[in-house]
Amino acid sequence: MAGTDRRRKSEAAEFCREDAPAIILVEPQLGENIGMVARAMLNCGLIDLRIVNPREGWDRDKAEKASSGARLVLDRAKFYETTKEAVADLETVYATTARPRDMVKAMVTPRKAAEESVALAAGNLRTGVLFGKEAKGLHNDDVALCDAILHLPLNPAFASLNLAQAVLLIGYEWFTMNDDTQERYIPQARGKTARPATKDEVIGFYEHLEKELDASGFLRVEEKRPSMVRNIRNIFARIDLTLQEVQTLRGIVAFLSNGRSGGPGENK
Incomplete structure (x- = not known):
C-alpha cells in the first residue's frame, strides 16, 4: 500500500x-x-x-x-x-x-x-x-x-x-x-475550486434544482411542495459540499433539464 x-x-x-x-x-x-x-x-x-x-x-x-x-x-x-x-x-x-x-x-x-x-x-x-x-x-x-x-x-x-x-x-x-487521528473524518480538500461551498452557493444550487423540478412537474402537488423541498435540501445539507461539487451538481441539473440530446446546458 x-x-x-x-x-x-x-x-x-x-x-x-x-x-x-x-x-x-x-x-x-x-x-x-x-x-x-x-x-x-x-x-x-x-x-x-x-x-x-x-x-x-x-x-x-x-x-x-x-x-x-x-x-x-x-x-x-x-x-x-x-x-x-x-x-x-x-x-x-x-x-x-x-x-x-x-x-x-x-x-x-x-x-x-x-x-x-x-x-x-x-x-x-x-x-x-x-x-x-x-x-x-x-x-x-x-x-x-x-x-x-x-x-x-x-x-x-x-x-x-x-x-x-x-x-x-x-x-x-x-x-x-499516541495518535489523535479522528476515526472518521473528511480531509480538507485542496485547490481553489475544492474549498467548502458558501451558503450562498449551496442555496443557489437548491434554487436552481427546485426551479427545474417545478418546470418538470415533479413538485406539482402544491400542498406537498414545501415538505418535499425541505426534504431535498436536508439530503444535501448532510453533505459538506465543496464549491466544485456544487458546480458539478448544477451542471448535472442543467444537462438533464435540456434533455439527453441537447448537450450541456448553462447554469440557470
Whole structure:
C-alpha cells in the first residue's frame, strides 16, 4: 500500500519517539527481512532497532532496497553478540512466540503491550519486543529473559506471519496509542475550486434544482411542495459540499433539464 508523502519524507524523524519500544531481532537470516522490518518500524514511528548475531554475510544493500527508504532506522541500528546485551538497558521486554513453552509467563495482546509501554514510558522506563529468527523463532533462553509473551490473536488455523508483518502489527498498536487521528473524518480538500461551498452557493444550487423540478412537474402537488423541498435540501445539507461539487451538481441539473440530446446546458 503506497502512502508516503514524498514532500514530507525528510520529516520522518519528527514522528519517531525515543521512548518507543525497541525492536530486537535475534539471529535474523536475511538482509531483506531486516529492511522490511525497518520499513514497518518507520511506518509506526519506531526508531530503535537492535540486531543480535545476524547471519554472517547478510546484505546491507538488499536491506536498504527492501526498506523502501527507511535508512533512518537502518543507520541507527545497533548490533549485539547476545540477547542479554541487547536488552540490558530495558526494564520490560516482551517475547513474540507462537509455540507453547514450558514456562509460566503472562501473555498479553499487542494492544495491551502498547498500553503498558506508553504507561512505562511516562515513568521513564524503557520497553522492548523480542523477535526470533524467521524459521525457528526464539530460543527458550531468550524467552526466559522476557517479562511476558506477546500473543497475536489471529486465525488459529493459520496464524503465520512474516517478521515485518509481526513488527507492523505491534508497532501500529503502539503508534495509535499516541495518535489523535479522528476515526472518521473528511480531509480538507485542496485547490481553489475544492474549498467548502458558501451558503450562498449551496442555496443557489437548491434554487436552481427546485426551479427545474417545478418546470418538470415533479413538485406539482402544491400542498406537498414545501415538505418535499425541505426534504431535498436536508439530503444535501448532510453533505459538506465543496464549491466544485456544487458546480458539478448544477451542471448535472442543467444537462438533464435540456434533455439527453441537447448537450450541456448553462447554469440557470
